[in-house]
Amino acid sequence: MNRVDDGPPLAELLDERRHLVALAHRMLGSADDAESAVDECYRRWYALSDRERERIPVPLTWLSAGVDRICRVRRALPQPEGAAHAVRPTVPDTIVARPRTPEPTTLRQHDAVVHAVRRALLAADADLLLPLLAPDATAFFDGGGKIRTLVAPVHGRDRVARGLLSLLDRSPHTTLAAHSVNGRTGLVVRHGRRVVAVLSLDVSGAEAVGVWVVVNLDKLRSWNAGHRP
Structure with a gap:
């Protein structure tokens, strides 16, 4: 049943995020900063085109490298107070109309x-x-x-x-x-x-x-x- 476009199992996705947060925490020493760095990396992932994402054979490797780069930059360039937790653009929720239900359902x-x-x-x-x-x-x-x-x-x-x-x-x-x-x-x-x-x-x-x-x-x-x- 599994195919590339079916998406990975949820348990795998949760393990992936935990791994990335742990990596960022080791580098930054702050749980909040680690979560922020991982969120930034996922934003970069979703900024890629579908074709670019499909060409990445092991997403965890790409994401781990991305978190590493983000953390290194944040450590090298101290931000003004409050900037680390500033609100950044997120992937917008997809707004769709719910399918119509032509047949009454109790x-x-x-x-x-x-x-x-x-x-x-x-x-x-x-x-x-x-x-x-x-x-x-x-x-x-x-x-x-x-x-x-x-x-x-x-x-x-x-x-x-x-x-x-x-x-x-x-x-x-x-x-x-x-x-x-x-x-x-x-x-x-x-x-x-x-x-x-x-x-x-x-x-x-x-x-x-x-x-x-x-x-x-x-x-x-x-x-x-x-x-x-």
């Missing part, structure tokens, strides 16, 4: 589809997942520029299934549970006790027509502080 139908999608993802079974997705289903991935996830929306039942199964490739400490998300039943992914992704689904009849995957660390802070959006 709360019971919605919940049934969400729970069925959960079972398919837990089983990592494409044959179970595909019939739950509309042929023209679309998945949107919001990483907020702070984690290396897919940039463009993914269209079509097959690609959405591959993208979700790749992203949620199970690790021993990962759980997937149904929770209320924005007033409707959605899915929450935890790695250990920490929420690392939240999924909401647009359902039409017995199929999901849209899947919204939030892995943006900023947007997950409320979940990890014990608050539910």
